[in-house]
Amino acid sequence: MVGEDLNQIGGNSNYNGERDPENNTLNQPLVKANRTLSSTPLALVGAKVSHIESLDYEINENDLFKHDWRKRSKAQVLQYVFLKWTLACLVGLFTGLIATLINLAVENIAGYKLLAVGHFLTQERYVTGLMVLAGANLGLTLVASVLCVCFAPTAAGPGIPEIKAYLNGVDTPNMFGATTMIVKIIGSIGAVAAGLDLGKEGPLVHIGSCIASLLGQGGTDNHRIKWRWLRYFNNDRDRRDLITCGSAAGVCAAFRSPVGGVLFALEEVATWWRSALLWRTFFSTAVVVVILREFIEICNSGKCGLFGRGGLIMFDVSHVTYTYHVTDIIPVMLIGVIGGILGSLYNHFLHKVLRLYNLINEKGKIHKVLLSLTVSLFTSVCLYGLPFLAKCKPCDPSIDEICPTNGRSGNFKQFHCPKGYYNDLATLLLTTNDDAVRNLFSSNTPNEYGMGSLWIFFVLYCILGLFTFGIATPSGLFLPIILMGAAYGRMLGAAMGSYTSIDQGLYAVLGAAALMAGSMRMTVSLCVIFLELTNNLLLLPITMIVLLIAKTVGDSFNPSIYDIILHLKGLPFLEANPEPWMRNLSVGELGDAKPPVVTLQGVERVSKIVDVLRNTTHNAFPVLDEAEVPQVGLATGATELHGLILRAHLVKVLKKRWFLTEKRRTEEWEVREKFPWDELAEREDNFDDVAITSSEMEMFVDLHPLTNTTPYTVMENMSVAKALVLFRQVGLRHLLIVPKIQASGMCPVVGILTRQDLRAHNILQAFPHLEKSKGRKAQ
Numbered sequence: 001m002v003g004e005d006l007n008q009i010g011g012n013s014n015y016n017g018e019r020d021p022e023n024n025t026l027n028q029p030l031v032k033a034n035r036t037l038s039s040t041p042l043a044l045v046g047a048k049v050s051h052i053e054s055l056d057y058e059i060n061e062n063d064l065f066k067h068d069w070r071k072r073s074k075a076q077v078l079q080y081v082f083l084k085w086t087l088a089c090l091v092g093l094f095t096g097l098i099a100t101l102i103n104l105a106v107e108n109i110a111g112y113k114l115l116a117v118g119h120f121l122t123q124e125r126y127v128t129g130l131m132v133l134a135g136a137n138l139g140l141t142l143v144a145s146v147l148c149v150c151f152a153p154t155a156a157g158p159g160i161p162e163i164k165a166y167l168n169g170v171d172t173p174n175m176f177g178a179t180t181m182i183v184k185i186i187g188s189i190g191a192v193a194a195g196l197d198l199g200k201e202g203p204l205v206h207i208g209s210c211i212a213s214l215l216g217q218g219g220t221d222n223h224r225i226k227w228r229w230l231r232y233f234n235n236d237r238d239r240r241d242l243i244t245c246g247s248a249a250g251v252c253a254a255f256r257s258p259v260g261g262v263l264f265a266l267e268e269v270a271t272w273w274r275s276a277l278l279w280r281t282f283f284s285t286a287v288v289v290v291i292l293r294e295f296i297e298i299c300n301s302g303k304c305g306l307f308g309r310g311g312l313i314m315f316d317v318s319h320v321t322y323t324y325h326v327t328d329i330i331p332v333m334l335i336g337v338i339g340g341i342l343g344s345l346y347n348h349f350l351h352k353v354l355r356l357y358n359l360i361n362e363k364g365k366i367h368k369v370l371l372s373l374t375v376s377l378f379t380s381v382c383l384y385g386l387p388f389l390a391k392c393k394p395c396d397p398s399i400d401e402i403c404p405t406n407g408r409s410g411n412f413k414q415f416h417c418p419k420g421y422y423n424d425l426a427t428l429l430l431t432t433n434d435d436a437v438r439n440l441f442s443s444n445t446p447n448e449y450g451m452g453s454l455w456i457f458f459v460l461y462c463i464l465g466l467f468t469f470g471i472a473t474p475s476g477l478f479l480p481i482i483l484m485g486a487a488y489g490r491m492l493g494a495a496m497g498s499y500t501s502i503d504q505g506l507y508a509v510l511g512a513a514a515l516m517a518g519s520m521r522m523t524v525s526l527c528v529i530f531l532e533l534t535n536n537l538l539l540l541p542i543t544m545i546v547l548l549i550a551k552t553v554g555d556s557f558n559p560s561i562y563d564i565i566l567h568l569k570g571l572p573f574l575e576a577n578p579e580p581w582m583r584n585l586s587v588g589e590l591g592d593a594k595p596p597v598v599t600l601q602g603v604e605r606v607s608k609i610v611d612v613l614r615n616t617t618h619n620a621f622p623v624l625d626e627a628e629v630p631q632v633g634l635a636t637g638a639t640e641l642h643g644l645i646l647r648a649h650l651v652k653v654l655k656k657r658w659f660l661t662e663k664r665r666t667e668e669w670e671v672r673e674k675f676p677w678d679e680l681a682e683r684e685d686n687f688d689d690v691a692i693t694s695s696e697m698e699m700f701v702d703l704h705p706l707t708n709t710t711p712y713t714v715m716e717n718m719s720v721a722k723a724l725v726l727f728r729q730v731g732l733r734h735l736l737i738v739p740k741i742q743a744s745g746m747c748p749v750v751g752i753l754t755r756q757d758l759r760a761h762n763i764l765q766a767f768p769h770l771e772k773s774k775g776r777k778a779q
Contacts, residue, residue: 052572053171053619054755055236057272057731058712060646063668063705064675080232087215087233087242088280092249092287094215095208099253099288100295102189102200104304109140109193110432111306117384117430118406121415134380137194141376142369144190144473149365152183156472158202159184160269161562163209163247165571167240168271169731169755172571175206176213176243184210184474191473192433196379197464199433199479205250205269206474212246213239240731241277244270245284251529254478256292258285260529267525268562271574272731328502329545335489335510336517336546340553342488343518346481347554347561349466354568357470368472375471382460387426390453392417411439411448425453429460433479437512440486441534443505451494458487477561478516485515509534510546517550521560572755574728578721579760581770587723588716591737591751593766599624599749602642602704603663607697609650613687619647620734622749623707641748643707644734652679653706654690659699671705713738716750724758 059065113136120129148156154174162172174180188203216239218230233239247269252261262281266273298304361368395403395412404414404422415426428436428449442448465480489511493504513530517523527543558564566573591597598616600608602625612621623642658674660666713736714723727735737750756762764770 052173054733055166055169055171055240055731056646056733057169057237057240058708058733059237060708061710062643062708064671067668067672083232084238084241084280085283087212088245088284089287090215091208091212091242091245092252092284093291094211095204095246095249095253095284096288096291098185098207098211099204099250100292102185102192102204104299105189106193106200107432108305109189110195113137113193114430114432115306121406124416126416130381130384133195133384134377137196137376137380138373140190140194141196141372141473144187144194145369145372145471147183147187147190148472148474149368152177152180153472155180155183155187155206155474157470157474157565158476159206159209159474160202160247161565161569161571163206163243164269164562165566165573166209167244167247167269168573168728169733170571170573176210178210178214181207181210181214187474191475194376195383195432196376196473196475197433197461197468197480197483198473199254199476199482200474201251201254201478202476203474204254204476205247208246208248208250208253209243210246212242212249216242237731240272241280244277245281248281249284249288252285252288253292254476255529255533256289257529257532258282258289260525260532261285261288263525263528264522268520268522271576271728325501328500328542331492331496331500331502331507332510332542332545333549335492335507335514336549337553338488338492339485339511339514339516339546339550340518341557342484343481343515343520343550344554344557346462346465346484346515346519347558347564350469350561351564351568353466354470354565358568361472372471372473375468379464379468382464383429386456386460387413387415387423387429389456390423390425391450392421393424393450394421396447411442411445424449425456428453428457433483437479437482437486440483440490440508441505443503446494446504449490449494451491454487454491454494458484458491461487477520481516481519482512485512487511488515506539509539510542513543514546514550517547518554519561521551521554523547523551572759574724574755574758575760576728578724580721582721582724582760582763583719585720585763585767585770586716587714587718587720587735587737587753588739588750590720590753590757590763591716594751594757597622597747597749597751599747600645600703601625602707603660603665603700603702605697606654606659606692606699606701609654609701610692610697613647613650613654618752619754620644620752621647621650622736622752623703624748638742639746639748641713641736641738642704643709644711644736645703645707649706650703651687651690653701653703654687654692657696659696659701661699663700664702665704666702668705675706711736715740720758720763723753727753727755727758 113133116136117129117133120126120132152174154162154172154177159175162175166172166175184203184207188200188207191198192200216230216233233242244265248261248265250261251264252258255261259282262278262285265281266278295304357371360371401411403412404417404420405412406414411427412422413426413430414421415423415430417423427439431439440449461480461483465484469475469477469480486508490504490508492511493500493502493507496502496507509530513526516526520526523544527540527547530543531537531540554560559567563573598612598618599622600612602623621644623645624639625642626639652675656674711734712726712730712732714726716737716739723735726732733754735753737753738748739746739750742748
């Protein structure tokens, strides 16, 4: 398994006869490393193993930045703020338009396909109906799969784990490009219209993030708009804020849930948050809701083809009066417990399936496409063949809805039944996934679906949910989990019978919420999403109880599904809570387990810079100077830490050939003339095409103006746990370790910590003593 191998960096070491570092006292030396700390930055992105870099969320306070900040006028500051709000509006606008396009396309393609199948069913041409259904689904799946395999491998899957990693500070290559977005849109339409057990919710989150990224950088890398006002957003910090807005807009577009979208971004994907970002994110989701509302009004007038109530999911049950009593708390708690257990089981088995699929996908592109087509064919045969196992049920003459029907939607599909009868299993299977959820959520229908049909539906969608996710198509996890949860919730409601006053439709809603909490481990955002879906505040108390119980039960077994995917891909995601054993390890000892730090002088020779760039892969280097005025208590000649310079800035210096013939400090005007401040935000680390002559090698470069003079530093005796919290919350790329005592002849920098150095897995490879004590504590 590729993702598994990426996380198993290094080997095992033996440790015998040593003390337990968990029981370390304050005056004892901490554990020593018996191997070098590994920091191999590799991860599985799309279809290949990629070199992973971190993002620069820290403000680079060099002389150029400080000069630009001082000279900014009030009008420029207002322009910057106005553009932030404008881009947030545009993110919501385009996300809403694309979500509407996807919904219209899915409903019309799937609708005409189901109408054709229904036509052959009416004529009792069952084999022809199967061929039409399977053929159409295979064609749609083929389009989605070929696009993902050949043009944009990063468009496969939901994209949410990669967005979560990006907002955590991991630069995931090719995740937010124009090609990825276009393939994601077309592939989502094909995969969802093909009847596969996947949703468009996850892909919409990814699409919203792609829109945000493209708007922030002015287009694609090859065709970027060079407008002057866009220079403000040519940095990772502002792009992070825009992508957060895009992810929230995507959830809002999927569920028509503005507040739920904001809370999803806050609870699930965002690592860094502030109030100003909250307001702009809410503004983006508000724009999405307005766009969706307008198109719903247009479509209600019949101008959208077969688009009816479906597509834009809105299970409005506000007209239904739900009643529940204190005695109903027991079945509600049971739903939560079952949801937590089933969710953790789903995560466990999906982990196994994804590892198997990676072995298949490694064989080549043809195998990826064949795997997708095999799943599509199996799904089509099951959706068409299993309703023959269900018994025909007579139509209730007291209902207002047409019964039976072989149309695109409806709660009473005739299928092969005689006139006046309907097939309850066909009603759930031979329809779009959105309509299936709506049918399961329907209220005041206690006898509409038989227990046998619900069991078949539940087992089938458990199997399809495991084997569909992971194929080479855009896919979301929300809807498959909702379908499974709604099925088991409705079964539990039917089993309770007269022992409960809760409607079976409400049981289905609670079951869907419980299974999502048990698998994805979200609570607050899910609660609000389901309230906005059902449009009924009376569900709030019992929904909260179900979500809390399901998450608690699920957490006791395994991580959330998105964390599992992050682990499989090898993405270096930093968790919010450090491991307890990290408090027994200092950053100084962690730095000792790394190779010696590479430093540069404030005015450095070109040959030294070229040598450093060629022989190291580090992305930042401490810049040291001889102290002009010694600090009190320090000897003359002590070395001071001037700051930290990025590799990209060194490459830019060499490309611009900003060399000095003598060793001296430059004037401020010389730097500003050569380096516009916004140009330094661009990543330029390709050193291969830089040709330096032998005479230029002997020249000098003044690094002072380009050096970040205020890098984050920690004392060497700080615990790794405390350093990890600082690193994650501030969004750092590099963290300097400085000694407690600085004397003449001593280097002012002990080491540099990066994201890879603070990962628990890598630390345990260098300090296996901690792993053994961790195992004893677990026992």
